[in-house]
Amino acid sequence: MPAAVSPLAPKRYPQMPIIEGVRIATAEAGIKYEGRKDLMVMVFDEGTEVAGVFTRSKCPSAPVEYCRRNLSGGRARILVVNSGNANAFTGRKGREATALTGGAAARAAGAGEGEVFLASTGVIGEPLAADRFAHLLGNLVAEARPQGWNEAARAIMTTDTYPKMLTATARLGETEVTINGIAKGAGMIAPDMATMLSFAATDAPIAAPVLQELLSKATAKTFNAVTVDSDTSTSDTLMLFATGQAAAHGAPRITDIRDPRLVPFRRALGRLLKQLALQVVRDGEGARKQVEVTVTGARSARSAKRIALSIANSPLVKTAIAGEDANWGRVVMAVGKAGEPAERDLLAIWFGDIRVAHEGERDPDYSEEQASAYMKQDEITIRVDLGIGRGKATVWTCDLTKEYVAINGDYRS
Numbered sequence: 001m002p003a004a005v006s007p008l009a010p011k012r013y014p015q016m017p018i019i020e021g022v023r024i025a026t027a028e029a030g031i032k033y034e035g036r037k038d039l040m041v042m043v044f045d046e047g048t049e050v051a052g053v054f055t056r057s058k059c060p061s062a063p064v065e066y067c068r069r070n071l072s073g074g075r076a077r078i079l080v081v082n083s084g085n086a087n088a089f090t091g092r093k094g095r096e097a098t099a100l101t102g103g104a105a106a107r108a109a110g111a112g113e114g115e116v117f118l119a120s121t122g123v124i125g126e127p128l129a130a131d132r133f134a135h136l137l138g139n140l141v142a143e144a145r146p147q148g149w150n151e152a153a154r155a156i157m158t159t160d161t162y163p164k165m166l167t168a169t170a171r172l173g174e175t176e177v178t179i180n181g182i183a184k185g186a187g188m189i190a191p192d193m194a195t196m197l198s199f200a201a202t203d204a205p206i207a208a209p210v211l212q213e214l215l216s217k218a219t220a221k222t223f224n225a226v227t228v229d230s231d232t233s234t235s236d237t238l239m240l241f242a243t244g245q246a247a248a249h250g251a252p253r254i255t256d257i258r259d260p261r262l263v264p265f266r267r268a269l270g271r272l273l274k275q276l277a278l279q280v281v282r283d284g285e286g287a288r289k290q291v292e293v294t295v296t297g298a299r300s301a302r303s304a305k306r307i308a309l310s311i312a313n314s315p316l317v318k319t320a321i322a323g324e325d326a327n328w329g330r331v332v333m334a335v336g337k338a339g340e341p342a343e344r345d346l347l348a349i350w351f352g353d354i355r356v357a358h359e360g361e362r363d364p365d366y367s368e369e370q371a372s373a374y375m376k377q378d379e380i381t382i383r384v385d386l387g388i389g390r391g392k393a394t395v396w397t398c399d400l401t402k403e404y405v406a407i408n409g410d411y412r413s
Contacts, residue, residue, distance in 0.1 A: 021243025024148030032084025286403025
């Protein structure tokens, strides 16, 4: 039975506009799921440039390795994504599956194999029977249409309870350009990417090296700042495709990251990736609350982020939030175990605007009733000030509920 849609799901979904130079098709390939789309093809016009960031797991999937090899070429003509099987830890069979899929995709798109990108998500360790869907790619490319963003977002879902999609616009010179993005992810989510796939496309004419720098920098404060359960996946893939079609409408080609005309686009891309990342958090398996953790006053930004992640990943903090318990002592614990510089008697902690701890002890004005009322909200903010420096970082997570255990206890059943 499908999981109930997360209570944190969007109340409505955006109308996704066309991106010139992008066409999309989906199909039911029966990889794992019955009666739902589980295969997605995104076809790009010739000349499309590409950037990507991937998992830092030492056990990456075969599609991640395939994409890394092709990324240096900087060009893309087709993306093939399947859900239900991660094609990870599948050895020679996994490499053969990517080779079979890549070859079929190249032929279908009339492209070189170096212009093909693949992504897979789902169960680890199960061989992917690529011959069950590779023969579909020719028809999918022929049927692909520009309006398929909603279907694409649904086809890449696994334990997600809702599709994740966003659109944004920005000025590039005197021309408006568009960015569309989709994502999937609900569990096995932690920085250094997550069991997370996300694909964005724009009609902006931006050279691949600039695109790569934009994406890498934007990832640090978006997809690499979310955690559901501290587990980094084998399959994390975030890709950005630029068709360049807006050049025909007057958009300038950007070849230098320092070009001031790029500033509005950089900001729009950052906002879009952040909101997609937050949608992943809000669909965390069994999640009922979104949690923002901000650490200030640390020795460095790096130290602040490590402490923030220690708080965000703590099962005791996350279960207290699920139980709507203002147990700030667990936040103290998470700060202390992070292994980063901290002074107990300088520590201050807030839940929302309520200061619960100050100078190493409970705040003299602390009200349990007020704090408990705050914890009933579906968006919780925790702030910690260490008082020893200027380092600052923010990460996002969700609560940890009984549903998370239930979902992951029978994931392969």
